[in-house]
Amino acid sequence: MPVLTDTFALSNGVTIPKIGFGTWQIPDGPKTYDSVRTAIDTGYRHIDTARAYGNEASVGRAVRDSGIQREDIFITTKCPAEVKDPAGARHAFERSTAALDLGPVDLYLIHAPWPWNAIGSDHRAGNIEVWKVFEELYAAGSTRSIGVSNFTVADLESLTAATSVLPQVNQIRWFVGHTEPETTAYCHDKGILVEGYSPLATGRLLKNREIAAIAGKYGKSVAQVSIRYLLQKDILPLPKSTTPSRIAENADVDFELSAEDVAALDALDAGGI
Template sequence: MPALTDTFTLSNGVRIPRIGFGTWQIPDGPATYDSVRTALDAGYRHIDTARAYGNEESVGRAVRDSGVPREEIFITTKCPAEVKDAAGARHAFERSSALLDLGPVDLYLIHAPWPWTAIGSDHRAGNIEVWKVFEELYDADKTRSIGVSNFVVDDLEDLIAATDVVPHANQIRWFVGHTQPQTTAFCQQHDIRVEGYSPLATGSLIGNSDIAAIAEKYGRTVAQVSIRYLLSRDILPLPKSTTPSRIVENADVDFELSAEDLATLDALDTGHGEGR
């Protein structure tokens, strides 16, 4: 499926597959291992994990066992959101690298601008300290690209003003009805690749009648239209499933939505602002 083999090019020239397989909320062990193997067998070449997910070891084992050459697979992991100091960032990366056991990481992200227990709190100085470690890791070729997650415009501006490397990617919650227009526009103006996690709104879009009406026109599912919408808006989707048939379905998005249908989907945005 071309959607799985096509790539975006990050600002540093690194190519990243246009669809990633997300592993958030998949438990370590057989659930993660089996779903990642299924995704790789289905043709996915971009796997997204995080230290906080607790499943890096199973992701790494699935990749090593898949028979797919390592250089053909793009691996993203993330520094825990609560880590806001240099020593913690170095330790977190070493731990992730050891658990994955896949050599250099392809993309390493700050998981959030604040700890999950204190959403919205000010950690600008800590993010800068962590980012400078990221720049060291990048310069040492321990990661091929570096980025952030859940950052809005103010977070990005503060980070960029105080550091040398502009983030190569920003992974944010992005789906029909929640498109974070200000953050998305800022990233696109600064050549920061926007990745959209929860492209199905953690499943809550599946029963959406407006999307269902569009899906029926194309002989597609609500999930396929929802994922295609991100690609049509130049956003990299990260669908997640543990069901083999849905893992395959979510990547079968080689069709085009009409301008009229894209406008209908755009109009569903609630306008509830930026962020999670």
């Protein structure tokens, strides 16, 4: 599947495969190991995990056992959302890299601008302190690129005004009907790649009749059209599944949606999903 070998170029020149395999809510152990091995065997070369997922060790083992050269697989992990101090950030990175056991990571993200139990609270000062640690890790070559997740325009502006390295990625919730236009436009303007997690709205899109009607024209599934839509918007999709057939289906998106069908999907934003 050629799209699995296509790449976006980050602002620092690092290339990142255009589709990532997400591992959120996949438990550590055989579930994660088998899913990641299946994804790699299918042709995925970009695996997304996080300290908070608790499955980094299984991700790392699956990558090591895959037989694929380490430099040919792109690994993302994330600093926990509740960590907002330099010592905590350093410790989290050490724990993540030890669990993965894959050497330098390819992308390290601040998981959210606030702790999950205090969404929307103000941690701008803490994010700046954590980002300075990220800049040190990046300068040392411990991570090839750095970024953020769940950051709004205001969060990004606060961070970049007080630091030196512009985030190379912002990973946000992004799917048909929920396209975060303000944040997306800002990131594209600044050269920050947008990654879209939950590209199927954690399964909710699969029953959508409008998307199903479009999918029928192409002989594709709702999932495939939904993932293709992100790619045509220059958003990097991070589909997740533990089912081998769906892992393969989600990557089989080497087709082109017409401008008319993209516009029809755009219109679903106003109506909501």
